[in-house]
Amino acid sequence: MSHAVQFINGQWLAGEGKSFSSLDPAKNQQVWQGQAASAEQVDAAINAARAAQYSWGDLSFEARVEVVKRFAEQLAENKEALALCIARDTGKALWESRTEVAAMIGKVDISVRAYEERTGTKENPMPQGRAFIRHKPHGVVAVFGPYNFPGHLPNGHIVPALLAGNTVLFKPSELTPMVAEHTVKLWEKAGLPAGVLNLLQGEVDTGKALASHDGIDGLFFTGSSRTGHYLHQQFAGRPEKILALEMGGNNPLIVQDVSNIDAAVHDIVQSAFISAGQRCTCARKLFLPANAQGDAILARLIEVTRNIKTGLYDADPQPFIGAMISVAAAKGMRAAQQQLVDLGGEVLVELQHLQSDTALVSPGIIECSNIKNFPDEEHFGPLLKVFRFTDFDTAIDAANNTSFGLSAGLLSDSQELYQHFYRRIRAGIVNWNRPITGASSAAPFGGIGGSGNHRASAYYAADYCAYPVASVELDQVSMPEQLSPGLTF
Ligand SMILES: NC(=O)c1ccc[n+]([C@@H]2O[C@H](COP(=O)([O-])OP(=O)(O)OC[C@H]3O[C@@H](n4cnc5c(N)ncnc54)[C@H](O)[C@@H]3O)[C@@H](O)[C@H]2O)c1
Numbered sequence: 001m002s003h004a005v006q007f008i009n010g011q012w013l014a015g016e017g018k019s020f021s022s023l024d025p026a027k028n029q030q031v032w033q034g035q036a037a038s039a040e041q042v043d044a045a046i047n048a049a050r051a052a053q054y055s056w057g058d059l060s061f062e063a064r065v066e067v068v069k070r071f072a073e074q075l076a077e078n079k080e081a082l083a084l085c086i087a088r089d090t091g092k093a094l095w096e097s098r099t100e101v102a103a104m105i106g107k108v109d110i111s112v113r114a115y116e117e118r119t120g121t122k123e124n125p126m127p128q129g130r131a132f133i134r135h136k137p138h139g140v141v142a143v144f145g146p147y148n149f150p151g152h153l154p155n156g157h158i159v160p161a162l163l164a165g166n167t168v169l170f171k172p173s174e175l176t177p178m179v180a181e182h183t184v185k186l187w188e189k190a191g192l193p194a195g196v197l198n199l200l201q202g203e204v205d206t207g208k209a210l211a212s213h214d215g216i217d218g219l220f221f222t223g224s225s226r227t228g229h230y231l232h233q234q235f236a237g238r239p240e241k242i243l244a245l246e247m248g249g250n251n252p253l254i255v256q257d258v259s260n261i262d263a264a265v266h267d268i269v270q271s272a273f274i275s276a277g278q279r280c281t282c283a284r285k286l287f288l289p290a291n292a293q294g295d296a297i298l299a300r301l302i303e304v305t306r307n308i309k310t311g312l313y314d315a316d317p318q319p320f321i322g323a324m325i326s327v328a329a330a331k332g333m334r335a336a337q338q339q340l341v342d343l344g345g346e347v348l349v350e351l352q353h354l355q356s357d358t359a360l361v362s363p364g365i366i367e368c369s370n371i372k373n374f375p376d377e378e379h380f381g382p383l384l385k386v387f388r389f390t391d392f393d394t395a396i397d398a399a400n401n402t403s404f405g406l407s408a409g410l411l412s413d414s415q416e417l418y419q420h421f422y423r424r425i426r427a428g429i430v431n432w433n434r435p436i437t438g439a440s441s442a443a444p445f446g447g448i449g450g451s452g453n454h455r456a457s458a459y460y461a462a463d464y465c466a467y468p469v470a471s472v473e474l475d476q477v478s479m480p481e482q483l484s485p486g487l488t489f
């Protein structure tokens with residue numbers, strides 16, 4: 001009998017579509033198998049969400065907060081099991097999976113604060129009556145999640161959407177279905193009413209059936225710029241449906257005038273190689289001065305990078321990075337490295353595919369200063385490209401020479417240099433002497449250019465989960481103190 005992996009209208013059901021599975025990319029073992037949701041099941045889930053929306057949205061905000069806080073309690077009670085689930089579905093080291101679960105728990109209180117601050121109710125005095133600004137939910141929204149933070153990032157849409165009174169159709173990445181199932185079971189234990197959150201597991205066909213369905217009022221997406229642009233085109237001509245796109249990056253990190261070389265190298269490594277380079281905010285391009293200090297930083301970076309431990313998510317001691325999401329992703333990084341060599345890049349540390357039947361790779365560094373027309377592509381893995389510069393503004397111009405604009409950073413002892421960098425750099429996250437990964441949930445999280453559509457997530461997710469309603473109200477209809485000219489009563 002097929003595994004009941006779809007959660008529709010409060011019931012766990014087997015999918016009616018194609019069978020698919022998830023492999024533990026570190027151990028090359030199947031950890032999950034199920035059938036995708038069919039178009040008919042997508043339709044049924046949307047109908048269930050629509051049927052549940054009025055009663056969910058009619059609850060007081062406080063009542064919705066109670067349910068969401070019970071979910072946070074479930075996360076806390078099950079944090080180790082969920083962390084192991086994330087590690088097995090993604091390959092990421094357990095120490096890091098635990099931080100992802102912690103981010104999921106922290107998301108709840110932050111989202112409650114954000115809702116109240118960004119979309120709460122405000123009353124303003126007026127001569128006759130009362131003026132209010134309130135917010136209302138869009139209705140039925142679809143949430144699409146990526147594979148790299150399969151718990152935390154869909155959670156960053158689902159929690160604010162539910163708090164605002166929306167009902168949700170959740171379409172997780174087909175690469176991490178086990179995490180999605182585990183998370184939705186915790187929502188079920190938290191007592192969400194039937195139909196409020198529906199899980200639609202499947203591959204692209206399921207995603208297309210959901211995204212193209214006229215029964216959704218909006219779609220909140222985290223994933224690649226390729227898919228995001230596809231969805232943006234699909235929603236063209238449908239301004240009545242809200243679309244929030246959180247997409248990729250091709251992020252620069254510039255270093256100039258640092259006195260602590262080890263600290264600079266630490267922040268470069270933390271920016272480029274954490275999560276095996278599978279974070280949207282990872283540093284992809286490192287700009288180093290073409291001088292003795294730049295040489296010293298590069299030499300130390302090469303030495304530290306060669307000693308980075310890659311390993312199984314449950315190894316003891318823990319590795320810095322675990323496996324990438326799939327063998328295909330690992331091969332893709334090798335191909336990207338070769339493409340850059342063919343364009344004139346020089347391998348300083350070779351990105352190696354450590355075990356051909358797993359996704360374990362070691363991080364790589366490639367000197368790309370001599371590559372003309374450097375490809376503006378996101379290589380979503382642990383491959384750092386190095387560029388040497390002699391003029392700081394030229395480095396900033398090169399850093400801005402991208403269609404993306406998610407994260408950027410400067411490592412420098414000079415505040416003046418940072419103020420100049422801050423004024424010139426184009427990105428939604430701009431850091432100084434801190435890694436450019438690890439953004440706070442208590443701040444807006446979004447990029448410009450091909451990294452987003454001006455709907456920042458995290459603390460600003462509340463903004464796209466509800467629409468404003470301005471009202472002027474009087475307890476009884478009554479005549480104004482003074483009639484307008486030309487009126488006779
Ligand atoms: N900006 C951010 O907040 C952020 C965060 C994490 C990851 N990302 C980006 O996400 C990417 C990695 O995630 P991914 O590979 O899972 O992204 P992806 O675009 O391949 O998939 C994301 C989701 O979209 C679905 N999907 C894919 N193609 C679709 C289609 N044609 N129609 C409908 N649905 C479709 C997938 O099933 C999945 O649920 C990287 O580019 C990374 O930079 C961005």
Ligand SMILES: O=CCC[C@H](NC(=O)CCC(=O)O)C(=O)O
Binds near residue numbers: 279439441457458
């Ligand atoms: O992979 C993409 C970025 C992951 C992470 N960013 C966040 O967690 C943003 C905060 C939030 O969405 O709550 C990072 O910056 O490393």
